[in-house]
Amino acid sequence: MQSRYSLNLGKIFGIRVSVHWSFSLLIAWIVIISVNQGLSAIQILMHILFVLSLFVCVVLHELGHSLIAIRLGGEVSSISLLPIGGMAHMAKMPESPREEFLVSAAGPLVNVIIAALLWLYMLFLHPVSFDDMSFESINLANFPLMLMAANLFIVVFNLIPAFPMDGGRLFRSALSVRMGRLKATRIAKDIGQVFAILFIISGLFFNPFLVIIGFFILLGAKGEYEMIKYQDIFSNHNAAELVNDKYVVLDPETRLSEAAEKLVHISDNGFVVKQEGDFAGILTKNDLITGLNNLGKDGLVEQIMQKDVYRIPPDKALFELYQHMQKNRQHYLPVFDDDNFLGVIDLENIHEFFLIHKALK
Template sequence: MKGALFLGKYADIKVFLHWTFFVLPVWIGISAFRQGYSWEAISWNILLVLAIFVCITLHEFGHALIARKYNCKTRSITLLPIGGVASMEAIPENPKEELNVALAGPLVNIVIATSLYLALSVSGSPMPSFDKDFVIGSDNFLYVLMYANFFIALFNMIPAFPMDGGRVFRALLAIKISRTKATRITAAFAQVIAVLFILIGFFYNFFLIIIGVFVLLGARSEWFVEYSRFMLREHTVKDILIHRYESMEAGSSIEDAVKHLLDSTEDHFLVMEEGKVVGTVNKEILLKGLDDHDSHVPVREIMDRSFRTLHPDDELSEVYNPQKGLLKSGHLMPVIENGKLLGVLDFENIAEFIQVRTSLLRRKKASMGAENINS
């Protein structure tokens, strides 16, 4: 992952630390220093942040390991200043399964907080007084971490995307109504909550504005993905297969390929060798190839070999799955049946199909409305 530090992996799930994470402890350290805290107190504050993010990592693993039970893989977990993000290839569409996955994360934090509470009770450690002079130190560190885990669990249960509570809310709705309608209701509710966060943030805490924007973008993204996949259901690759496509030979020079680019209305091409697809190139790859290589170098040296192959009967709702990260703008996907190349598909064509379906649906609803008025 670009801009992220690889920390390691567990159960084939990679853990990354995004570079923006380092802004948080630096900001906390500077804020504490300005308030006159000692270096020891500043160190405890930073240590608390790191401990909380360990708990957040465990929270995300809670989601990932339960999702694995339902054959939903998680590629990675990325730690950001605002929390952790698990990159799941899919989220269970069965409401009860999604409910279990969504609840797993907050449950991890509840277990951590409860364990700390029991351990502190057994040890007889006195409850700290959270007054205006409160400073985090060795005597109250675990208490603060305990409350932080309770807060993480509670905050994540806000019924708004992209928080766990939003997925819980959708799953409960989806038991009675369709997943698409449940997503629309949850996304609308999330946007109301986001606006409230932003308005309150202007008067009380700027951080609430950041959370509000985060919720707003998350709600819109979740609805867009669900709506797009809904519009593609019951359609397969062969329904929108592109039969006219451009190609070039793997042995062609970069110079010839660029001439081909300039002489064509297309920006991306299949690369063929002995009648078979061996890669793809687009305008960006060719221009970078000109910068980094001699113009006589063959295209096979710069082509993208990680193309995705489709079958004409593949469902479009599965092909278009942003969570799997397999569909990229500007990348051709050859469609092959019994070893024969039938055509290609790309992100832009799928997006256009969704737009066409949306327009037809709007026209149908408008016509039905007009008929009801006339009747």
Template sequence: MRSSLRVAKIFGIDIYVHWSLFIILVFLSGYFYVSSKPFGFADLSEIERVFFSFFASLFVFFAVLLHELAHSLVAMKYGVVVRGIMLFIFGGVAMMEEIPKNPRQELSISLAGPAASFLIAFISFLLSNATSGGVSTFFLISAYFNTVVAIFNLIPAFPMDGGRVLRSFLARRMSYVSATRISANVGKAIAVIMGIFGFFFNIWLLLIALFVYLGATEEEKIVTMENILSRFKVGDIMTPNVLYVTPDMTVGEIIDLMFKHKHLGYPVVENGRLVGIVTLNDIMNVERSRRVSEVMSRNVLTITPRQSAFEAFKIMSEKNIGRLPVVEDDKLVGIITRSDLMRLKEILEIIEVSEWKRSS
């Protein structure tokens, strides 16, 4: 999360702010500053305009945080690990390790966010009627905003809550994978319609449509990969008898190995134990005479032969790496790469298509 900053920890959940959030904060502050009631503070004095415009823009994302916290707390109730909440230009996202495949649980988690937004909207509306001046406008803006957030998130399109609500209903009548594919296709169709309207009327709607389309595509991809790769253990598809290097070898020798074997990374082994990994990125612009021990990465992510192939895929995707050493009893027993996983997926898809053609 290099492009984000951890700003707080609530209920054990790390809260991150992405740099893009500051763009929308400036935009919202300016919008509230120049707009009249009920969408801004232009009718107030200069000091009040600045004060309320700034804090109204902050409260918008505080409300988004409460929306995501509601998702997270319900998810944690079901045993889901929440790695954090990210606030960014399009809102927020609760980073959960895995969404439950139980339709009832997924429905509860998905509806928690919109329910929290509706509650904030209702309370804000009551407070706007009980106050006056800038305070009343502040709460009225909150009421409008949270109502829009709740309704927008119930649109049946990934990655919004409505996409998960739709899947939870469909998953009661069909497989989880089929439910995801239908929900993702509905989301893509909605994104295309939004994109067309956005192209002619509102550039922000076009950007949101792109976000929705990519989110739906990614959700379908992840669930499809899980369905395929969860059938296999890492030990079933890893490459055993791994070609490794030692810490005392030189960068020049590593370059020669890369040319010879066409691999871009090698485990570093000393006395039978994995001590690091060296990749092409590690040796770029480095003198050929330097030792591997000087340039290798020591904090190596590993996996065991008994873990599922999908777990390997998740680690590689989250950490943006291309390979994982396979370790058992502190000893290197193999290596698994992103290419191995993609080839397995292609082979299984071809086999499934062939079987479908024969049966039809």
């Protein structure tokens, strides 16, 4: 999820934690349901407190994944919370089957530990009697028990062998030992889709929430497989192979109307701006259209060109580059060997490269 839809909560171990705006809908939903049930303000507050505690457990779960991933050489940029659960965004993910297994197992393990601690708390520090416990709403007496049950539910739910749940990854890592990662992912994806359909069908009869989870799994399974397909095709290729040195050059003083004129005749997604033969920046199609809207046709290229743009090193692994461009929505970037400008790479060319190599396989 993009951060502009999220509220930043701060950093833990250098990892940014944010919560998606739709999380407020979940809280609102709980309040509405509680009011409808005729609960008191205190009881409603307990329900909200419970959900917040649960989401602390979810953050700890994601931290479990993240810290193990970092230990194994991965990079985690952020953790985001959605009403449906948490998500750790890994810029670099350990890929060997063993490492993937450890990273995937770490999350659910955190919830097992939390559940065990709550159980010990109830056993020794705060013994509870189930006989006079009321389960109509969450209260101080049943809070630890309910939180323990919820953590166990998170464990069971995450162990469903389907992407994007941890179980999907655990399953894939187990399969990857015997076959290639691509094939393992395909099998895990197929099994995930069967689960998704079961969720959707049973959801239609029992609980609409299951339908949502079903679609979530369907999308997750497809997304994961697509990504691994790209990773498979792009492995052992780097940026140097895709450098385009037949770009169209503009002068910083070119008027936007003139640039727009040129744009009609080219298939590239942008221009290279050069000043006296030296690289000065890039101008993408989108920059130009926005610039025309804001400055009019008499605006100049230098007013809107991107000067401090990311410079791709030629040895950049193609899959990493592809992820970088996708994530940052940069469709057109320059390639530099140190200070030496080599050309540009267009995201569309990366897609074409993928399609051609896929067809050749």
